[in-house]
Amino acid sequence: MSIFRFLFSKTFLKQLGLALLILVVFIFIVKWWLGSTTNHDELIAVPDLKGMTLDVVEQELSNADLRPFIMDSANYNPNYPKFSVIEQSPAAGKFVKENRQIYLVLNPSGYRKITIPNVISKTRRQAEPTLISLGFKIGKITFVDYIGENELREMYHKGKRIQPGDKLQKTATIDLVLGNGKGSYRSSVSDNDSDSQNNDTDGGN
Known part of the structure; x- marks a missing residue:
């Protein structure tokens, strides 16, 4: 009988409420920490890099908290300046997380x-x-x-x-x-x- 009286006592209810409050605060802090470290729900639009030279590309990606990854050059395309971007992945306008690598294909200096x-x-x-x-x-x-x-x-x-x-x-x-x-x-x-x-x-x- 004394156990039931304790469970419904003001002291136990206060302790239970305090424990629940601490649990809620702990869950909130964990969710905030995970969101800040993984950039949860924070996406960045990939800029259009085609036609840009490498130095301009590096500046654009740095401003967007993204990283370039240079792939092998493709066949020479006379419609683009030498050593400029002719292909990129993900494509311009796609949304990615911070610090994502953007794969770039550069225009070679001329025809082989x-x-x-x-x-x-x-x-x-x-x-x-x-x-x-x-x-x-x-x-x-x-x-x-x-x-x-x-x-x-x-x-x-x-x-x-x-x-x-x-x-x-x-x-x-x-x-x-x-x-x-x-x-x-x-x-x-x-x-x-x-x-x-x-x-x-x-x-x-």
Whole structure:
């Protein structure tokens, strides 16, 4: 009987109320601490970084409490400045937590260099598609006396003769020298050999 009288006494009720109050305060403090350390419900909008150079990007992300992570460069995009952002993840406008990494792909300094294939002695119909498929552009077409009509004899880039195996930047323009179908094979070979010897002599001088 005395136990029931104690449970309903003012002293026990005061202690019970105090314990509940302490529990509520403790739960509130824990929730506040978790919210402040994990930024619960605090999201940041990812800024649009495309076209920005790396130094500007770093400043933008620092102001937003975000971190950049640079990924491998992609293929060169002429629509963006060199070393600027051309891709980002998460995308602009997405909401993320503070200190989140933003993955960035930068525009390289230029097109990569490609090895010139051996298309000498190929017909124009064969050589042009091969060069174009690799990303080169076809420039000026000239003809020389040679029995093989439309057969590729020489290639030039910016006035300099180039050979199969040389490397040029993708989208580089290549000028083609083709045979015109005139003359004989022997005379054409002799002329070419003579030209090569003259070029070697001139180079030595």
